[in-house]
Amino acid sequence: MSAARPTAAADDAPAEAVTAREGLASRLGSWLGAAFAVCFATGLLSHELQEPATWLPWGPSPSWGYRLTQGLHVASGTLAVPLLLAKLHVVFGQLFAWPPVRGLVHGLERLSVALLVASSLFLLTTGLMNAAQWYPWGFGFRAAHYAVAWVAIGSLALHVGVKLPVVRRALGTPVPADRRGFLVGVGASVAGAALLTVGQTVRPLAPLAVLAPRRPDTGPQGLPVNVTAVQAGVRDSAVDPTWRLTVAGPSGDVVLDRDDLLAMAQRTVDLPIACVEGWSAQGRWTGVPVHALAALAGAAADDDVRVVSLQRGTPYSVSVLPAEFLASDDTLLALHLGGADLDVDHGFPARVIAPDRPGVLQTKWVSRLEVVRRAQA
Amino acid sequence: MRRREGGSRPAAPAPALPPSTTRAQLVVRLVLAAAGVAALAVGARSAWLHLLDQWWPVLRWAAGGVLVHDLLLAPLALLLGVLVLRRVPPGWRDPLRGALLGLATAAVLVLPLLQSPARRWNTTILPTPGGVSVLVAVLVPLAGALIAVAVGRRRASRSR
Numbered sequence: 001m002s003a004a005r006p007t008a009a010a011d012d013a014p015a016e017a018v019t020a021r022e023g024l025a026s027r028l029g030s031w032l033g034a035a036f037a038v039c040f041a042t043g044l045l046s047h048e049l050q051e052p053a054t055w056l057p058w059g060p061s062p063s064w065g066y067r068l069t070q071g072l073h074v075a076s077g078t079l080a081v082p083l084l085l086a087k088l089h090v091v092f093g094q095l096f097a098w099p100p101v102r103g104l105v106h107g108l109e110r111l112s113v114a115l116l117v118a119s120s121l122f123l124l125t126t127g128l129m130n131a132a133q134w135y136p137w138g139f140g141f142r143a144a145h146y147a148v149a150w151v152a153i154g155s156l157a158l159h160v161g162v163k164l165p166v167v168r169r170a171l172g173t174p175v176p177a178d179r180r181g182f183l184v185g186v187g188a189s190v191a192g193a194a195l196l197t198v199g200q201t202v203r204p205l206a207p208l209a210v211l212a213p214r215r216p217d218t219g220p221q222g223l224p225v226n227v228t229a230v231q232a233g234v235r236d237s238a239v240d241p242t243w244r245l246t247v248a249g250p251s252g253d254v255v256l257d258r259d260d261l262l263a264m265a266q267r268t269v270d271l272p273i274a275c276v277e278g279w280s281a282q283g284r285w286t287g288v289p290v291h292a293l294a295a296l297a298g299a300a301a302d303d304d305v306r307v308v309s310l311q312r313g314t315p316y317s318v319s320v321l322p323a324e325f326l327a328s329d330d331t332l333l334a335l336h337l338g339g340a341d342l343d344v345d346h347g348f349p350a351r352v353i354a355p356d357r358p359g360v361l362q363t364k365w366v367s368r369l370e371v372v373r374r375a376q377a
Numbered sequence: 378m379r380r381r382e383g384g385s386r387p388a389a390p391a392p393a394l395p396p397s398t399t400r401a402q403l404v405v406r407l408v409l410a411a412a413g414v415a416a417l418a419v420g421a422r423s424a425w426l427h428l429l430d431q432w433w434p435v436l437r438w439a440a441g442g443v444l445v446h447d448l449l450l451a452p453l454a455l456l457l458g459v460l461v462l463r464r465v466p467p468g469w470r471d472p473l474r475g476a477l478l479g480l481a482t483a484a485v486l487v488l489p490l491l492q493s494p495a496r497r498w499n500t501t502i503l504p505t506p507g508g509v510s511v512l513v514a515v516l517v518p519l520a521g522a523l524i525a526v527a528v529g530r531r532r533a534s535r536s537r
Contacts, residue, residue, distance in 0.1 A: 082482040085450070089478075092451045112413070114443075121442030122435075128486065133502055134493035137438055139431035147423040148439070154416030161409030164402060185475020188521055189482050196513065197486065210505045210513045211486045213493070219501035228499050345501075 017299050020179055021090060026170035027183060028087040029163075033156060035080040036120070040153045042073035046113040046276045047146050049358050052320060054223075060328040063355030067274035070358075071201035074278025078197050082189035084120055086182075112158040119152035132213040132279040200279040205329070214279035220343035223273065223281045226359060229344045232311040234365045238344050245333075245350060249297025249371035256293075258349050261335060264288045269330045285353045287334035291326045299371040301327070307352050308368035319361040320372065325354050333366060400404045450481065468533070472525035479518030 046069070048054045060064075101107040114198060123145065130141050158168070199209030199216075206215050219225050229235045237243070245261065247254040266286050274280035294305050302323045311317040325331045331354040337340060342348040347364030354362065428435055457477060462470050487510050496503040 007471065026387040074422050078486065081485050082478055085481050086478055088446060088451065089454055093437050095447065115417075117446075118439040118443045121446060122439045125442055125485070126438065129493070131494035132489035132493040133499070134489050138434035139428060143423070144431070144435050145422045147428055150420030150423060154413045154418075154420060157413030157416060161406045161413060164406050164409070168402075181471025182474060184525075185471060185478055188475050188525075189479040189518070192479055192521065193482050196406045196517070211483065211490070213490060213503050214501070215504050218504040224501040225499060231498055265432045275455070337421055
């Protein structure tokens with residue numbers, strides 16, 4: 001990157017230079033705006049799906065829906081990095097415009113730009129650090145990322161509203177020939193960032209994913225793990241032979257050990273496990289459909305099931321499987337992965353795997369299923 | 378006046394400027410402004426509800442990103458522009474500019490991989506050795522620049 005273009009342009013032809021800068025800024029801004037829109041929409045989706053009672057009509061089909069949206073979330077955020085750096089580079093000179101404020105409206109516009117820059121940098125850096133599970137800050141990531149995302153999208157809308165006439169004019173004017181190389185360089189950086197990261201969810205590109213924090217084929221039984229049994233504090237309780245699954249429902253409690261579960265009708269399905277951090281991987285899971293277990297305790301077709309883990313003390317140690325997911329035969333209490341017993345880091349002795357669900361809601365180390373009437377929930 | 382790469386800039390046709398405040402455009406701008414203010418309000422409400430006791434670290438990180446960019450990255454880019462890009466042959470400037478952007482992007486992507494402590498307790502995270510990531514982060518943008526220079530020279534020789 002360099003300031004040579006704007007500076008040189010300012011030397012010889014100010015009016016034309018403004019158009020050239022506007023041309024670059026408008027094009028970069030349009031691409032960045034598209035990336036932010038995708039990132040925001042997919043992030044909002046994941047945030048809502050993790051809420052205990054979401055208003056979103058979200059079901060188990062297609063099984064790859066969450067995988068696709070969250071792959072897009074992290075990919076669009078990653079690709080926004082070179083776009084944001086390039087855009088800030090092109091408009092950096094504007095920071096020193098004089099007078100800094102020409103009136104109330106101009107002052108508000110500059111304030112919205114400051115909010116946009118600060119929130120954009122915040123979202124991209126904390127998002128990348130979260131994907132690498134690096135938390136050197138003193139705030140809750142999810143709450144902060146969510147609130148700042150609204151600030152970013154709001155200030156972006158304001159910025160576009162202010163700049164729309166300029167953007168329209170600039171996009172209707174060809175980029176001068178001697179500035180096209182810069183846009184090609186930006187495009188190459190975007191393509192490079194994509195090629196070296198998206199393999200964390202696009203398996204054929206996994207060998208190239210050297211700048212991504214995950215590979216979809218690395219982990220016990222060939223799948224990554226977000227939280228290990230040691231991290232969750234269940235290393236001993238998960239392999240304790242006295243483990244029992246309790247299914248609680250209207251007709252009373254049913255207690256099953258692992259052999260009881262293995263004696264029930266088993267189902268094998270190929271389902272992805274997908275994380276908001278952008279990685280996903282397909283696994284072959286075998287287990288008992290959760291609706292069959294819930295039926296043992298008297299569940300009705302429109303009941304939900306609360307899933308309780310051996311893990312304690314985190315918001316994700318309990319999840320709720322809505323009736324829409326229970327209706328699917330593919331929503332399993334999985335006992336095997338890839339034909340072998342679940343690895344303890346994958347949730348042994350039993351875990352939930354359901355199509356089209358956030359990874360954090362695929363509860364591991366399950367100890368209890370509770371049938372919940374909708375009115376109760 | 379400095380000599381520009383590729384000779385004088387082609388005269389851009391005077392753009393037919395659309396009126397900035399046609400009725401439709403005005404409506405779009407007002408809708409965008411209203412949606413923007415509404416989204417800011419949602420963000421502020423969410424911060425009020427969930428981050429009230431954490432506002433200082435959030436503010437520190439939000440402002441910190443701006444300061445790192447404005448006081449470190451942007452001046453560094455300006456300096457490189459002055460010290461390097463003006464001294465290389467014209468055909469190298471755009472490829473090097475692209476390579477610098479690629480290096481900056483790669484640095485942003487690689488830093489969390491190098492600094493995260495997560496691989497100590499989870500062997501499935503950060504599976505690529507840090508040295509490999511750094512090597513690729515440096516070599517790929519530079520290789521891209523060399524390829525672009527070669528392509529540029531080939532095109533120039535063909536057009537002669």
